Amino acid sequence: MFNVxxxxxxxxxxxxGEAKSEIRTADVDLYALKPQDFTxxxxxxxxxxxxxxxxxxxxxxxxxxxxxKFVSPVxxxxxxxxxxxxxxxxxxxxxxxxxxxxxxxxxFDVKSATREQVVEKLLASGCxxxxxxxxxSLIPNPASTPKCIIIKxxxxxxxxxxxxxxxxxxxxxxxxxTEAVAKLTEGKLHLNxxxxxxxxxxxxxxxxxxxxxxxxxPCGNVSVQIEKLDPINKGERVWYIDVNDVVTIGKLFLxxxxxxxxxxxxxxxxxxxxxxxxxxRGALLEPLLAGNVNTEHHLRIISGNVLTGTKTDQNGxxxxxxxxxxxxxxxxxxxxxxxxxxxxxxxxxxxxFPYGFLRLLCKKPVKVDANLHGGHRAxxxxxxxxxxxxxxxxxxxxxxxxxIGDIDQMEQLGIYEVDSEDFALCEVIDASKTEIQKxxxxxxELMRKEMGE
Amino acid sequence: MxxxxxxxxxxxxxxxxxxxxxxxKSTVDAxxxxxxVSKDTAKSGAHLRDAIDMKRAMSLVIIAxxxxxxxxxxxxxxxxxxxxxxxxAEVGFWAVFLYGFLKVLPLLVVSYVVGLxxxxxxxxxxxxxxxxxxxxxxxxxxxxxxxxVPLWQLAIAVAFAVIIGKEIFGGTGMNFLNPALVAxxxxxxxxxxxxxxxxxxxxxxADAFSGATPLGEMMTGAISPxxxxxxxxxxxxxxxxxETSVVAILLxxxxxxxxxxxxxxxxxxxxxxxxxxxxTFNWIGSSDNSYMNLPFYYHYLMGGFMFGAVFMxxxxxxxxxxxxxxxxxxLLIGVMAVLIRVVNPAYPxxxxxxxxxMNVFAPLIDYFVVxxxxxxxxxxxxxxxxxx
Numbered sequence: 001m002f003n004v005x006x007x008x009x010x011x012x013x014x015x016x017g018e019a020k021s022e023i024r025t026a027d028v029d030l031y032a033l034k035p036q037d038f039t040x041x042x043x044x045x046x047x048x049x050x051x052x053x054x055x056x057x058x059x060x061x062x063x064x065x066x067x068x069k070f071v072s073p074v075x076x077x078x079x080x081x082x083x084x085x086x087x088x089x090x091x092x093x094x095x096x097x098x099x100x101x102x103x104x105x106x107x108f109d110v111k112s113a114t115r116e117q118v119v120e121k122l123l124a125s126g127c128x129x130x131x132x133x134x135x136x137s138l139i140p141n142p143a144s145t146p147k148c149i150i151i152k153x154x155x156x157x158x159x160x161x162x163x164x165x166x167x168x169x170x171x172x173x174x175x176x177x178t179e180a181v182a183k184l185t186e187g188k189l190h191l192n193x194x195x196x197x198x199x200x201x202x203x204x205x206x207x208x209x210x211x212x213x214x215x216x217x218p219c220g221n222v223s224v225q226i227e228k229l230d231p232i233n234k235g236e237r238v239w240y241i242d243v244n245d246v247v248t249i250g251k252l253f254l255x256x257x258x259x260x261x262x263x264x265x266x267x268x269x270x271x272x273x274x275x276x277x278x279x280x281r282g283a284l285l286e287p288l289l290a291g292n293v294n295t296e297h298h299l300r301i302i303s304g305n306v307l308t309g310t311k312t313d314q315n316g317x318x319x320x321x322x323x324x325x326x327x328x329x330x331x332x333x334x335x336x337x338x339x340x341x342x343x344x345x346x347x348x349x350x351x352x353f354p355y356g357f358l359r360l361l362c363k364k365p366v367k368v369d370a371n372l373h374g375g376h377r378a379x380x381x382x383x384x385x386x387x388x389x390x391x392x393x394x395x396x397x398x399x400x401x402x403x404i405g406d407i408d409q410m411e412q413l414g415i416y417e418v419d420s421e422d423f424a425l426c427e428v429i430d431a432s433k434t435e436i437q438k439x440x441x442x443x444x445e446l447m448r449k450e451m452g453e
Numbered sequence: 454m455x456x457x458x459x460x461x462x463x464x465x466x467x468x469x470x471x472x473x474x475x476x477x478k479s480t481v482d483a484x485x486x487x488x489x490v491s492k493d494t495a496k497s498g499a500h501l502r503d504a505i506d507m508k509r510a511m512s513l514v515i516i517a518x519x520x521x522x523x524x525x526x527x528x529x530x531x532x533x534x535x536x537x538x539x540x541x542a543e544v545g546f547w548a549v550f551l552y553g554f555l556k557v558l559p560l561l562v563v564s565y566v567v568g569l570x571x572x573x574x575x576x577x578x579x580x581x582x583x584x585x586x587x588x589x590x591x592x593x594x595x596x597x598x599x600x601x602v603p604l605w606q607l608a609i610a611v612a613f614a615v616i617i618g619k620e621i622f623g624g625t626g627m628n629f630l631n632p633a634l635v636a637x638x639x640x641x642x643x644x645x646x647x648x649x650x651x652x653x654x655x656x657x658x659a660d661a662f663s664g665a666t667p668l669g670e671m672m673t674g675a676i677s678p679x680x681x682x683x684x685x686x687x688x689x690x691x692x693x694x695x696e697t698s699v700v701a702i703l704l705x706x707x708x709x710x711x712x713x714x715x716x717x718x719x720x721x722x723x724x725x726x727x728x729x730x731x732x733t734f735n736w737i738g739s740s741d742n743s744y745m746n747l748p749f750y751y752h753y754l755m756g757g758f759m760f761g762a763v764f765m766x767x768x769x770x771x772x773x774x775x776x777x778x779x780x781x782x783x784l785l786i787g788v789m790a791v792l793i794r795v796v797n798p799a800y801p802x803x804x805x806x807x808x809x810x811m812n813v814f815a816p817l818i819d820y821f822v823v824x825x826x827x828x829x830x831x832x833x834x835x836x837x838x839x840x841x
Binding site: 306308311328332346349376377381392431432436 | 497626833
């Protein structure tokens with residue numbers, strides 16, 4: 001059973017530096033887990049600096065959900081535990097020893113397993129962390145149950161990797177992984193794929209419904225898909241997982257081991273030779289970037305895409321859920337009279353710039369940087385966010401409710417149905433330069449504290 | 454360019470916190486941001502941002518106002534010399550324009566000096582950057598005033614509009630009334646004898662000449678204005694500085710709509726609302742109020758209707774914020790403007806009052822639109838809970 005769902009509103013931003021389809025490897029010896037990649041998790045360390053760990057050894061667990069463990073992607077030695085302000089743990093760095101010793105979690109046949117067995121194995125192997133729950137985009141409580149599970153089968157963000165390249169050769173693992181994920185819910189299991197670039201392989205599973213989405217970004221965002229398939233009501237939970245992580249779960253049940261390999265795309269206008277890399281999760285970015293990026297300007301190195309990614313640097317690590325690294329110009333320079341010059345080369349959806357017209361005619365890519373292009377102001381313009389916001393939610397009103405922290409209003413305006421990533425395009429086109437994603441994150445945080453997960 | 458950069462870098466060190474000149478920080482910031490777009494980059498959220506900023510958006514509105522301003526200057530001179538009994542051919546274009554230019558320039562200067570002075574002071578006290586909103590308001594105010602308005606009255610009106618109309622609510626973006634219209638309303642109600650009638654609309658009018666505007670004529674029971682439709686369309690009629698020429702205003706409207714800065718929804722629905730009300734009056738008809746029988750398109754051409762519809766009603770801060778609400782808001786402005794013009798015995802012009810009135814009601818309209826969305830969501834929740 002499959003259906004095609006069209007998403008009308010949105011915005012595709014064509015950028016330079018799409019990943020070429022060749023897959024390379026990189027020699028990486030440092031790996032890290034960053035607790036801040038996970039929403040609402042207080043890490044409790046299980047290792048100390050200098051400890052030897054195996055691939056699959058838990059490095060820390062969540063204070064709020066002690067069963068949820070976060071495991072090392074490689075075997076080696078814990079090299080550093082980096083702390084930031086107020087001694088918050090920023091990352092746990094493991095230096096690989098090249099032996100690749102692993103923890104054996106034991107393999108078994110998924111088809112005959114019970115839900116409890118599957119959950120237990122996912123928790124022990126750290127694979128539970130791949131599953132996230134809406135509302136709040138956090139790792140779900142193992143004791144809770146979702147009304148449905150969504151497998152995210154494509155990404156619509158700028159320069160997003162092609163999922164068929166990421167999934168090359170993983171068909172068997174994907175099949176087993178899907179069967180395992182199906183055990184977690186009694187409701188429906190959705191696999192959401194792109195209609196433009198459909199998946200080459202679709203797993204075969206009883207309760208699996210395949211949906212093909214068509215439209216501009218953010219049609220790949222889970223919130224948009226959930227609204228079209230089965231909207232979230234107060235008190236309901238939907239789980240979601242990226243199809244690449246389903247592969248990792250599949251490998252867990254096939255081999256009994258946590259297989260941390262994944263393919264990521266190196267993209268962006270400042271990358272000399274873009275492409276895909278076969279790496280382990282949490283890899284250091286430096287080996288991928290060294291000699292492969294332009295160095296004339298300051299660079300903005302992003303784990304993830306330009307809309308929602310995490311700012312990092314050459315010595316940073318790829319984040320837990322990201323399939324992509326993007327490198328653009330930082331743009332930290334003054335621009336003389338920039339606000340009134342015609343700006344032929346600038347990115348804007350606004351028709352006060354030539355590109356605002358040009359983009360309606362052709363999909364010519366545009367060079368971008370991280371400059372704000374203006375100072376912060378109060379909200380003035382209205383009706384702009386709605387053009388790029390496909391959800392049936394009033395974006396400006398919800399943002400304002402989050403600013404004043406009115407939880408009743410936030411609830412009524414649909415806070416449970418959104419995530420900060422859905423507001424990324426609003427933030428991009430906002431002439432007032434408001435930090436909208438941050439505001440929504442704070443709103444969700446407040447909501448979670450007041451209402452519980 | 455480098456010298457200007459150095460100049461500002463130098464200046465910035467002088468207005469740092471704790472230094473003597475710190476009280477000028479916002480002022481320096483404001484001028485610096487005109488010379489240079491800041492080097493600040495995204496600290497959170499999306500890593501790329503649209504090149505549009507408030508400065509560019511507001512400048513575009515000002516550019517859209519230029520045709521009205523230039524024509525306004527010309528018409529002020531033109532009306533003056535006509536009233537003196539001289540013809541255009543005798544005086545010549547440049548003399549006419551120069552006369553108007555010298556009449557209008559002081560209005561602009563007073564409006565900007567008083568308004569921006571207050572804005573800069575408030576920005577400094579609040580520790581904000583100076584908002585660009587007043588650059589538009591400051592241009593709008595002279596354009597909706599009669600050319601002969603005394604400068605001291607204008608200064609008081611501007612101060613009232615900026616402080617009471619805007620700053621006490623938190624400044625640009627927080628006000629619920631259009632500040633330019635607040636200034637106009639202040640003049641209108643504070644100095645009624647000087648601000649209406651048929652003496653103010655032509656600068657230094659000769660006493661013998663009737664200076665009534667088409668609206669004034671209709672008020673006093675004319676069957677139709679004595680100016681031709683063409684004159685009203687081109688703008689060769691007495692009136693406020695920038696409101697007379699429909700052509701000049703339409704040029705501005707074209708720019709605003711082409712760039713998407715102003716809402717086409719509001720503009721369109723204002724026209725539809727006025728037409729609907731005009732036609733309704735035609736249909737009802739009346740033997741003692743000839744205004745009711747006036748064809749509806751006259752309303753577009755007379756007085757400040759066009760200017761209000763294009764530049765005032767579309768102010769994004771004080772209009773409805775939801776797209777559905779914008780239709781209702783615009784429609785009611787059109788309806789109310791014609792209603793006030795035709796059946797109200799006291800005020801000849803209904804546009805200012807109808808926009809201010811709808812400014813007040815815009816949040817209510819939005820409330821109902823958003824409430825529709827909320828109700829649908831609540832209904833869905835209840836249905837789901839019942840099914841369980």
